[in-house]
Amino acid sequence: MRQAWRVADVRAAEQTLMATLPEGTLMRRAAAGLARRCALLLGDTGGVYGARVLLLVGSGDNGGDTLYAGAALAARGAQVRALLLTPDRVHLAGLAALRRSGGFTTTDLPARADLVLDGIVGIGAAGGLRPAAAALVSRLGELRGRTGQRPPVVAVDVPSGVAVDTGDVPGEAVTADVTVTFGCLKPAHVAGPAAPRCGQVELVDIGLGPVLVTDPAVRVAEAADVAAWWPRPGAASDKYTRGVVGLATGSARYPGAALLSTAGALAGPAGMVRYAGSAHREVVRAHPSVVAAPRVGDAGRVQAWACGSGLGTDHAARTELRSVLATPLPVLLDADAITLLVGGEHAEDLRRDAPLVLTPHDGEFKRLAGEAPGADRMGAAARLAAWTNAVVLLKGDRTIVASPGGEIWANPTGTAALATAGSGDVLAGLLGSLLAAGVPAVRAAVAAAYVHGLAGRHAALAGPVTAPDIAAAVRPVLAALLG
Ligand SMILES: NC(=O)C1=CN([C@@H]2O[C@H](COP(=O)(O)OP(=O)(O)OC[C@H]3O[C@@H](n4cnc5c(N)ncnc54)[C@H](OP(=O)(O)O)[C@@H]3O)[C@@H](O)[C@H]2O)[C@@H](O)CC1
Numbered sequence: 001m002r003q004a005w006r007v008a009d010v011r012a013a014e015q016t017l018m019a020t021l022p023e024g025t026l027m028r029r030a031a032a033g034l035a036r037r038c039a040l041l042l043g044d045t046g047g048v049y050g051a052r053v054l055l056l057v058g059s060g061d062n063g064g065d066t067l068y069a070g071a072a073l074a075a076r077g078a079q080v081r082a083l084l085l086t087p088d089r090v091h092l093a094g095l096a097a098l099r100r101s102g103g104f105t106t107t108d109l110p111a112r113a114d115l116v117l118d119g120i121v122g123i124g125a126a127g128g129l130r131p132a133a134a135a136l137v138s139r140l141g142e143l144r145g146r147t148g149q150r151p152p153v154v155a156v157d158v159p160s161g162v163a164v165d166t167g168d169v170p171g172e173a174v175t176a177d178v179t180v181t182f183g184c185l186k187p188a189h190v191a192g193p194a195a196p197r198c199g200q201v202e203l204v205d206i207g208l209g210p211v212l213v214t215d216p217a218v219r220v221a222e223a224a225d226v227a228a229w230w231p232r233p234g235a236a237s238d239k240y241t242r243g244v245v246g247l248a249t250g251s252a253r254y255p256g257a258a259l260l261s262t263a264g265a266l267a268g269p270a271g272m273v274r275y276a277g278s279a280h281r282e283v284v285r286a287h288p289s290v291v292a293a294p295r296v297g298d299a300g301r302v303q304a305w306a307c308g309s310g311l312g313t314d315h316a317a318r319t320e321l322r323s324v325l326a327t328p329l330p331v332l333l334d335a336d337a338i339t340l341l342v343g344g345e346h347a348e349d350l351r352r353d354a355p356l357v358l359t360p361h362d363g364e365f366k367r368l369a370g371e372a373p374g375a376d377r378m379g380a381a382a383r384l385a386a387w388t389n390a391v392v393l394l395k396g397d398r399t400i401v402a403s404p405g406g407e408i409w410a411n412p413t414g415t416a417a418l419a420t421a422g423s424g425d426v427l428a429g430l431l432g433s434l435l436a437a438g439v440p441a442v443r444a445a446v447a448a449a450y451v452h453g454l455a456g457r458h459a460a461l462a463g464p465v466t467a468p469d470i471a472a473a474v475r476p477v478l479a480a481l482l483g
């Protein structure tokens, strides 16, 4: 698992650590790690000696790190130029170090650079980039390196222009090939539109770990986590002990949602799928292993319900939703079931002890919460989770999972290939299967999003992706993941 901390927590840990160290130690550690990574990058494109390195330097310590790293590269023979955004306010010791090593300052963007270091702002940034910085960033595409290509951009700590705590990108921002960050990851590295702006994220250990005592703001599952959580059948398993998932999905108008959620559920770890709804004949025809009935009340015993994908919002749908919520079982509500919650008619039904998972896309989120997720998707998901006492999986490029207790996860495997009709139905079935197999709700949501994303990527290897392709790709993805 990877973890990221908010700026205030990083600052507090930094203060604790600095109190025990000679002044400037952390910046020297940060700059040394940064310079090493830059040298490696230059090694890939002709070496450090003689390379033209452009430093974009703001007025704070982020600029200081950049100047010291530039000094280290200049000492190895690189031609280092520092473009100072605020020449009257600059990290003076860093600038002196650069000059001592043979580096220069410049006032405008040069035509050529083999490497760019973005040290305009780091975790001290407030709001979007100011006009001068934004104008500079918008011109970075003009630069060319010794191979005639656009030079690699290394962001120092975070790409300038991103909102560090939320991962939002409010305006012009740097798009980095590599981000070298210090001490720990920050939310912008893993969540929101900022995450893809970071490129490859590399962490330089500056000794912050032992003093970083607060809970992380956001967690990111890795393959090993998902593999460890994913239930496997054992010698003593039977179809019931593996868990039975119930699906209350689809309708006469949307029979496809029934089929897709079933396909998702069949690829999950549960031992059996029961379908309840008006598409029961189609479901059995397409998936003979499914036991199907027209209504939730006739479905038979299950260990968890997934409800709502393509269910419709009429009276019959409302009755099925009520039946599902009346059970003492874990329940996932997707799509139309979320829409049915709007207006509060099911407020009483939602007072339940068993886990509840909501999987809204932005439109459903807005209907339920009364406002769109906005720039802070993690905060928005966390508020809805606390308000509904449910695990909220907020869909998107970096799907967010938030628990009522305040735990937040960002999914790293998302791909635009998933943006296809019925993709969410597959996810609902898969997640329902994990719940039925006994996986705790947060882990089930995190693992389902992770595998769903991998399945989208796998399916995309064969061309344009439709939802059945995503469902079909879950099995090969799991085969690789679970070994
Ligand atoms: N924490 C750690 O453990 C360690 C941290 N380290 C490093 O310190 C960095 C943090 O440094 P920091 O605190 O000096 O802030 P920083 O990011 O340089 O920016 C502040 C300056 O930018 C300006 N500015 C603000 N907003 C702006 C905007 N929107 N657009 C344009 N300009 C804007 C603002 O100007 P002002 O508002 O004062 O006019 C202010 O002068 C951190 O990211 C890491 O690299 C490492 O050295 C070692 C360990």
Ligand SMILES: Nc1ncnc2c1ncn2[C@@H]1O[C@H](COP(=O)(O)OP(=O)(O)O)[C@@H](O)[C@H]1O
Pocket (backbone or CB within 6 Å): 335, 361, 394, 395, 396, 397, 398, 399, 414, 415, 416, 417, 418, 419, 420, 421, 422, 423, 424, 425, 426, 427, 452
């Ligand atoms: N641009 C995107 N990048 C990555 N994932 C996306 C993107 N757009 C949608 N998704 C994912 O695709 C799925 C779409 O779900 P949903 O909107 O419920 O579709 P449907 O209702 O058609 O089944 C979600 O898992 C969501 O996270």
